[in-house]
Amino acid sequence: MAIWHMRGLGCALALVLLTGCASPGPPQAPSLKLPEVVSGLTASRVGNVVRLVWTTPTRTTDKMLIDGPVVAEICRETSGASSTSVRINPNAAHLPCSPVLLRMNVKPGASEVVDTLPTELTLAPARLLAYRVQLRNTAGRTAGASAAVFAASGPAPMVIEGLRARATKMGTLVQWNPAAGTTESVELDRTLVQPPNATTSATTVDTSATHKSLLPGAANEPIEMRLRVGDAASNTLDAGGTLDRTAQIGHVYRYTAQRVRTVVLSGQTLELRSAVSEVVTVEIKDVFPPEAPTGLVSIPGFANDATQKPAIDLSWQPNLEPRIAGYKIYRHILDGQANSAWKQLDSELVPVAAYRDQTVLAGIKYGYQVTAVDTAGNESARSDEVVEIAPEP
Numbered sequence: 001m002a003i004w005h006m007r008g009l010g011c012a013l014a015l016v017l018l019t020g021c022a023s024p025g026p027p028q029a030p031s032l033k034l035p036e037v038v039s040g041l042t043a044s045r046v047g048n049v050v051r052l053v054w055t056t057p058t059r060t061t062d063k064m065l066i067d068g069p070v071v072a073e074i075c076r077e078t079s080g081a082s083s084t085s086v087r088i089n090p091n092a093a094h095l096p097c098s099p100v101l102l103r104m105n106v107k108p109g110a111s112e113v114v115d116t117l118p119t120e121l122t123l124a125p126a127r128l129l130a131y132r133v134q135l136r137n138t139a140g141r142t143a144g145a146s147a148a149v150f151a152a153s154g155p156a157p158m159v160i161e162g163l164r165a166r167a168t169k170m171g172t173l174v175q176w177n178p179a180a181g182t183t184e185s186v187e188l189d190r191t192l193v194q195p196p197n198a199t200t201s202a203t204t205v206d207t208s209a210t211h212k213s214l215l216p217g218a219a220n221e222p223i224e225m226r227l228r229v230g231d232a233a234s235n236t237l238d239a240g241g242t243l244d245r246t247a248q249i250g251h252v253y254r255y256t257a258q259r260v261r262t263v264v265l266s267g268q269t270l271e272l273r274s275a276v277s278e279v280v281t282v283e284i285k286d287v288f289p290p291e292a293p294t295g296l297v298s299i300p301g302f303a304n305d306a307t308q309k310p311a312i313d314l315s316w317q318p319n320l321e322p323r324i325a326g327y328k329i330y331r332h333i334l335d336g337q338a339n340s341a342w343k344q345l346d347s348e349l350v351p352v353a354a355y356r357d358q359t360v361l362a363g364i365k366y367g368y369q370v371t372a373v374d375t376a377g378n379e380s381a382r383s384d385e386v387v388e389i390a391p392e393p
Contacts, residue, residue: 032060032061032062032137032139032141033060033064033066033067033068033137033138033139033141034060034061034062034137034141034142034143035056035057035060035061035066035070035135035136035137035142035143036057036059036060036061036135036143037057037134037135037143037144037145037146038054038055038056038057038072038133038134038135038145038146039054039055039057039146039147040054040055041053041054041131041132041133041146041147041149042054042149043129043131043149043150043151044151044271044273045151045152045156045270045271045272045273046156046258046273046274046275046276047156047159047273047274047275048116048117048122048156048275049114049115049116049117050114050115050117050129050131050151051112051113051114051115052074052112052113052114052115052131052133052149053110053111053112054111054112054133054146055109055110055111056070056072056106056107056108056109056110056111056135057108057135058108058109060137061143066108066137068137068138069105069138070105070106070107070108070135070136070137071103071104071105071106071135071136072103072104072105072106072111072113072133072134072135072136073097073100073102073103073133073134073135073136073142074097074100074101074102074103074104074113074115074131074132074133075097075098075099075100075101075131075132075133075134075145076099076101076115076129076130076131077099077129077130077131077132077148078121078127078128078129078130078153079127079128079129079130079265079266096144096145097132097133097134097142097145101115102115106135115131117153121153121154122153122154122155122156123154123155124154124155125154126152126153126154126263126265126272127152127153127154127265128150128152128153128265128266128268128270129150129151129152129153130148130149130150131148131149131150131151132145132146132147132148132149133145133146134146150265150268150270151270152263152265152270152271152272154263154272156272156273156274156275157182157184157258157259157260157261157272157273157274158179158182158259158274159259159274159275159277160176160177160186160257160258160259160274160277161176161177161277162175162176162177163175163176163255163256163257163277163278163280164176164280165253165255165280165281165282166282167247167282167283167284167285168243168288169288170243170245171243171244171245171246171247171284172243172244172247172253172255172282172284173241173243173244174188174241174242174243174244174255174257174280175240175241176240176241176257176277177240178237178238178239178240179238179259180238181237182237182238182259183230183231183236183237183238184230184238184259184260184261185228185229185230185231185259185260185261185262186228186229186230186238186242186257186258186259186260187226187227187228187229187257187258187259187260187273188226188227188228188229188242188244188255188256188257189224189225189226189255189256189257189258189276190224190225190226190227190244190247190253190254190255191223191224191253191254191255192221192222192223192224192225192251192252192253193251193252193253193254193281194251194252221246221248221251225246227242227244228260229242247284248284249284249285249286249288250284250285250286251283251284252281252282252283252284253281253282253283253284254279254280254281255279255280255281255282256276256277256278256279256280257276257277258273258274258275258276258277259273259274260272260273260274261273286374286376286378287376287378288378289372289374289378289379289380289381290319290321290324290372290373290374290378290379290380291319291321291372291380292371292372292380292381292382292383293316293317293318293319293327293353293370293371293372293380293383294316294317294383294384295315295316295317296314296315296316296368296369296370296383296384296385296386297314297315297316297386298312298313298314298368298386298387298388299312299313299315299388300312300313300388300389300390300391301313301391302391302393303356303358308393309358310360310361310362310390310391310392310393311356311357311358311360311390312356312357312360312366312368312388312390313354313355313356313357314329314354314355314356314357314368314370314386315353315354315355316353316354316370316383317353318352318353319353319372319380321372321374323374323375323376324372324373324374324375325349325373325374325375325377326348326349326350326351326372326373327349327350327351327353327355327370327371327372327373328344328346328349328350328370328371328373328379329344329345329346329350329355329357329368329369329370330342330343330344330345330368330369330370330371330382331343331345331357331366331367331368332366332367333364333365333366333367334365334366334367334387335364335365339367342369345357345359349373355370360390361390362390362391362392362393363389363390363392364389364390365387365388365389365390366387366388366389366390367385367386367387368385368386368387368388369382369383369384369385370382370383371383
């Protein structure tokens with residue numbers, strides 16, 4: 001009886017152990033190893049080519065790392081009346097990639113391809129081009145095409161010729177040969193070649209609008225900057241030049257330029273850019289003197305009430321330009337017969353816009369002028385002269 005009981009208990013225990021084991025569940029389908037659908041695709045038209053950029057994913061649709069080579073198929077669809085045109089739905093996403101323009105092997109990460117347009121797509125009228133990219137695994141399978149991105153066909157704007165640049169006190173004067181009668185925008189790409197305090201960010205400045213210029217010698221500036229001159233909306237003709245007021249003294253810059261035309265096709269606002277111009281380089285040397293001080297006035301008085309020592313006080317408007325190191329004071333004597341030569345009163349710069357001359361003699365007439373000096377030693381022209389007679393006790 002005991003033996004039967006033990007056997008029964010063992011069977012019961014075995015049953016509990018068997019039923020307590022985790023169930024493996026239904027079998028999982030094998031991975032198809034399909035690369036994820038491309039995202040972040042962009043298209044830009046420059047000259048007679050369209051540049052496509054995207055990021056090839058690192059994982060499959062079931063989140064496994066991609067194993068093996070991946071083939072990218074690039075498709076181009078063209079709207080308009082033509083034997084090779086198709087009807088483009090601008091809102092379509094993940095449509096089949098057809099017709100295939102080209103195939104290329106890609107690796108996970110940044111990917112790029114350039115589509116050189118055939119002659120018929122560089123002629124008027126402009127038509128809408130739609131691009132998609134789909135990825136195929138080693139078995140030739142794909143998870144589908146990317147959403148469409150768009151570019152414009154048609155003739156590209158004229159390449160900018162005669163690009164040149166020179167430093168001025170107000171910034172870099174950039175000039176080019178204007179295109180007669182055109183209202184296309186011109187974009188300047190500026191690169192800081194010697195960036196002592198540059199940041200890696202990029203900014204865009206519209207130089208067709210009024211904006212406050214940055215003071216030369218100011219703090220950090222972007223390594224790359226894009227400046228746009230004019231636009232079709234304002235019907236501004238190509239002026240053939242602009243002043244880059246943001247250029248800083250002591251820096252070296254490299255400029256290139258492109259003409260930009262904007263078109264609207266099937267509700268898509270697109271840009272056609274010319275090929276990039278030749279490169280010009282300019283150094284903004286600190287060779288420009290400050291402006292001459294203004295508002296110079298003189299007041300006769302005494303340096304000491306007790307001794308009644310004569311003095312002449314001078315004051316003027318302080319220069320608001322950056323990097324002013326100080327001022328120089330010049331004086332000559334006017335004795336009614338012959339003027340003496342101008343002499344600088346102090347060997348050191350005067351740090352403020354005021355000065356007391358205590359070396360005058362009572363009853364003598366003096367003339368004064370003031371200059372401003374910057375931190376590079378550049379001296380301004382002289383101010384207007386003021387004349388004063390030293391007082392007598």
